[in-house]
Amino acid sequence: MREGFALKLRVRFTKNGSMKFIGHLDTMRYFQKAIRRAELPAAFTAGFSPHMILSFAAPLGVGVTSQGEYFDLELAEDMDPQEFVRRLDAQMVDGFSVTAAKAIENRKSNAMSLVAAADYEVGFRPGYEPSFDWQSQIPAFLAQPEILITKTGKAGERQVDIRPWIYRMQIKAPRILFLRLASASANYTRPDQVMEAFFAMAGEKLSPHALLVNRLEVYARKPETAMQGEEETDREPEWISLLEAL
Amino acid sequence: MKKLALRDEILLEVDKAARYIGGEVNAIVKEKSEVDIRVAFCFPDVYEIGMSNLGMMILYHMFNDREDTWCERVYSPWTDLDAIMRREGIPLFALESQDPVKDFDFLCITMGYEMCYTNVLQVLDLSGIPLHARDRGEEDPLVIGGGACAYNPEPMADFFDLFYIGEGETSYDALFDAWKENKKQGGTRRDFLLKAATIPGIYVPSFYDVSYHQDGTIASFRPNCPGIPSVIQKQVVTDIKKQYRSFEKPVVPFIKATQDRVTLEIQRGCIRGCRFCQAGMIYRPDRERDVDELKQSASAMLKNTGHEEISLSSLSSSDYSQLKELVYYLIDNFRDKAVNISLPSLRIDAFALDVMGKVQDVKKSSLTFAPEAGTQRMRDVINKGLTQEDILHGAGEAFRGGWNKVKLYFMLGLPTETEEDIRGIGRLAEEIAKCYYEIPKEKRNGKIQISVSTSFFVPKPFTPFQWAGMCSEQDFIGKAKICKDEIRSQLNQRSIRYSWHEPDVTVLEGFLARGDRRCGSVIEKAYRLGCLYDAWTESFRYDLWKQAFAEEGVSMDFYTLRERGEDEILPWDFIDAGVTREFLLREWHQAKKGLVTPNCRQKCSGCGARRYEGGVCFEASR
Known part of the structure; x- marks a missing residue:
């Protein structure tokens, strides 16, 4: 058993096509098996059912594609991150692709706790394009002092203002919207929640499965700005991708 | 894409x-x-x-x-x-x-x-x-x-x-x-x-x-x-060492399958000849795969799938002659790669306990015994060569090694079964509990947990019991009640958990197993009425099946309850399954007399499978 670790890697991958139907837990299982197929020197916990020390940054909902997913993995032997990428990518099925890996110098750095924001591209599934002029309503939507949505959690339903968590919302291409949303565990905001509120303001109903969501990148806060984290300012914080936040 | x-x-x-x-x-x-x-x-x-x-x-x-x-x-x-x-x-x-x-x-x-x-x-x-x-x-x-x-x-x-x-x-x-x-x-x-x-x-x-x-x-x-x-x-791979169609790249599901692991088939067939067991008869002759090929296969399949577990598949792994070599090879080569080795229910002996101690957490794992019947008489009828002494000896060894969980599997409704045989189940469980409490308290690992589970017997084609009558639903329920009462009257009853299968699905299985062409209309009707996923408790609709029988005018009892005459043409008689009708009939008579038949390695019983010119039938001449 390889116990103890020599190297911690942060790995970036993409999830496209029909792989968007593979849920978060199954994606984790998929990578554990892929790492074994690639015969990479993963470190394992001790005991009768050893498991890899693998942690994913931000769960991706079923149906969402992504160009920027991350996990951290501990290795029991030192190895070149580029070699790691090459070998793991060779084990991918159509739809998954391993695009980058970097060594994490700070052992305590943890992808999941670093996640602060994410970029999304939101389009409409063919046949579900809205019939109203939605693009012109974005300024009015963002100009609202608060945007209340109902979140259902363990403690029942509660009203949450998501306006501070919409950092950007702009037209990217005809019928394609760009969103930058808060994604830390305390303020995690999903594109469909934003779009539902947006449609509601326009007096329209967003039909289920209308959206095609593609996550583009997941960010941490730039270290020097991290301390002001909880203060509400009008200025958007500064971000760095998880691969830079080592 | x-x-x-x-x-x-x-x-x-x-x-x-x-x-x-x-x-x-x-x-x-x-x-x-x-x-x-x-x-x-x-x-x-x-x-x-x-x-x-x-x-x-x-x-x-x-x-x-x-x-x-x-x-x-x-x-x-x-x-x-x-x-x-x-x-x-x-x-x-x-x-x-x-x-x-x-x-x-x-x-x-x-x-x-x-x-x-x-x-x-x-x-x-x-x-x-x-x-x-x-x-x-x-x-x-x-x-x-x-x-x-x-x-x-x-x-x-x-x-x-x-x-x-x-x-x-x-x-x-x-x-x-x-x-x-x-x-x-x-x-x-x-x-x-x-x-x-x-x-x-x-x-x-x-x-x-x-x-x-x-x-x-x-x-x-x-x-x-x-x-x-x-x-x-029936078709059989005669020379399994040469003709086995080994494959090295099993498909790996994204979602967790029931068998989320590499399954390594180590042999086909079984030497035991339990009289209720269809697999033990139709997969004759017993054929062992080559141990070196299995080792190679295990490595390749683990590498190609990335599974974190490997399990051995066969009807009776303990009878595979190279089991020790194979299992120790797997432990030595894969445990340090964080691969779990899952062992099928082995006969509990020193080897099994050694291996189990290496691959499982003794505190969490349990011992499994399948005596199938509660008394020696009944076990002789079904030709299950497992004695109470075997069980108590194996269990005793295991208890001294730290185990404290035991699972016992039995069948109710076997041919010739008496109330004594049913009560024997509770008594056997009690003996095992006693055996545990004979160990000094400081050497025991807490309380013993025994779980007794009974299923109802279904006579299957190409077994010596293919002629036997099957119990009715009410009989089954009555038998389970006797079993439960007997367990509850034991001294250590608090340590024994009892569970039993539902009889309705068993009775239907009995109908389908020994049915003829006229049964197809009932199946079709049941499907039309909405039956689907009958193997799943949550979707099994016995009421709709009953309606299907009524509407098609087919009597389920004719197929289930009736003991078949020895000269009756059975629906599957046109198949030559290797075991001859004469052998099955001989075994049926032996069963009624409570006489056991030795296993294939002890003595050939002339079942008919020797015609396939392979496997255990030719081991001695090799």
């Missing part, structure tokens, strides 16, 4: 969309224009169950080894998708190409248990293939049935064009070649079936007629067409 058969909106709506998208690691994709034969291979249950079937995986790879053939997988859509497909008229599709099953040349359906029969009809129905073979046209796929249930194909005879009886490795090539040849010559579906019916192991039900006596028993069963064999010989 591949186009899927189902729209995004549907896949986002249903539970576990990954069941329907294909694209798994090691799934085989070919160019359809480059193959001559397209095979849809179906396990008629949900994906997670079907993906765990070893036989299907072997044949999937074997078929795909042919350059001219592309074999794809099909499973039953779960009830949520089933409803959507019916509502929207979406045809059932195969996972790899996502093409409709109806476009394929063959639809092979493997049936491992009788309770999947309504799912077979679901698969045909959703595919848009007429349920009855006689209604199918030249454009429809040829529907082939196989698996353990094909040893009595009669209840499903109306729904299949042909059945393959026995192990798939031997005759499929000849069958596919015959199909290609027939197509080349412009032959019809019937031309092909006539040719297929002469290939060893192939049964084409439409070429046989059955007539019945006044009392409902079979009067005759014979071919209705010249050149058609009157007996179908």
Whole structure:
């Protein structure tokens, strides 16, 4: 058993096509098996059912594609991150692709706790394009002092203002919207929640499965700005991708 | 990116969309224009169950080894998708190409248990293939049935064009070649079936007629067409060391399958000859795979799948002669790669305890015994060579090694069973508890936990009990009550947990297992009434089945309760399953006298399987 670790890697991958139907837990299982197929020197916990020390940054909902997913993995032997990428990518099925890996110098750095924001591209599934002029309503939507949505959690339903968590919302291409949303565990905001509120303001109903969501990148806060984290300012914080936040 | 058969909106709506998208690691994709034969291979249950079937995986790879053939997988859509497909008229599709099953040349359906029969009809129905073979046209796929249930194909005879009886490795090539040849010559579906019916192991039900006596028993069963064999010989891989179709790249599901691990088949058949066990009879002769090949296979399959566990598959692993060598090899080579080694229920002895201590957490794992019956008399009747001394000795050893959990499996309703035999179950459990408490307290690991579980006995074709009457539902319930009362009256009853299976599904299984051609109408009616996934407690609708019997005017009791006469023609008698009728009858008589028969390694009992010229029958002469 390889116990103890020599190297911690942060790995970036993409999830496209029909792989968007593979849920978060199954994606984790998929990578554990892929790492074994690639015969990479993963470190394992001790005991009768050893498991890899693998942690994913931000769960991706079923149906969402992504160009920027991350996990951290501990290795029991030192190895070149580029070699790691090459070998793991060779084990991918159509739809998954391993695009980058970097060594994490700070052992305590943890992808999941670093996640602060994410970029999304939101389009409409063919046949579900809205019939109203939605693009012109974005300024009015963002100009609202608060945007209340109902979140259902363990403690029942509660009203949450998501306006501070919409950092950007702009037209990217005809019928394609760009969103930058808060994604830390305390303020995690999903594109469909934003779009539902947006449609509601326009007096329209967003039909289920209308959206095609593609996550583009997941960010941490730039270290020097991290301390002001909880203060509400009008200025958007500064971000760095998880691969830079080592 | 591949186009899927189902729209995004549907896949986002249903539970576990990954069941329907294909694209798994090691799934085989070919160019359809480059193959001559397209095979849809179906396990008629949900994906997670079907993906765990070893036989299907072997044949999937074997078929795909042919350059001219592309074999794809099909499973039953779960009830949520089933409803959507019916509502929207979406045809059932195969996972790899996502093409409709109806476009394929063959639809092979493997049936491992009788309770999947309504799912077979679901698969045909959703595919848009007429349920009855006689209604199918030249454009429809040829529907082939196989698996353990094909040893009595009669209840499903109306729904299949042909059945393959026995192990798939031997005759499929000849069958596919015959199909290609027939197509080349412009032959019809019937031309092909006539040719297929002469290939060893192939049964084409439409070429046989059955007539019945006044009392409902079979009067005759014979071919209705010249050149058609009157007996179908089950197919067997004779030299398993040479002919085993080893495959090194099992498909790896995205979602957790029931068998989320590498399954290594170490042998086929069984030397034991338990009289209730169909597998132990129909898979004769016992054949062991080569240990060196198994080691190599284990390494390759673990590497190619990335599974974190490997398990050995066989009917009785303890009888595999190279087991020690294989198991220690697996432990030595894979434990340090964080691979779990899952052992099938081994006979508890020093070796088993040593191995279990190495691969499992003793505190969490349990010992499993399958005495099957509560008294020695009853165990002799069923030829289960496990004595109370064996159990108590094994358990005692294990208790001293720190184990404190025991699972016991029994059957109720076995032929000749008396109340004493049922009460014996509780008493045996008590003996085991006593054995535990004889160990000094400071050396014990807390309290003992015994779980007793009983299932109800179902007589199966090609076993010595194929003539036996089966108990009624009420009898079964009464027996379970006696068993429960006896357990509750034991001194250590608080340490014993008792669970039993529902009798209704067992009775139905008994009907389907020994049914004849007239049973097909009940199955079809039940399906039409809405029965599906009968093997699943949550969807089993006994009320609808009862309605189906009533509407079709078929008596279930005729098939279940009745003890068959020794000269009666049984629906499956036209199959030569290796074990002869004389042997089975001899065993039936021995059983009634409570006499045991030695296992194949101790002494040949002349069952008939020696004709296959392989396996244990020839070990001594080697």
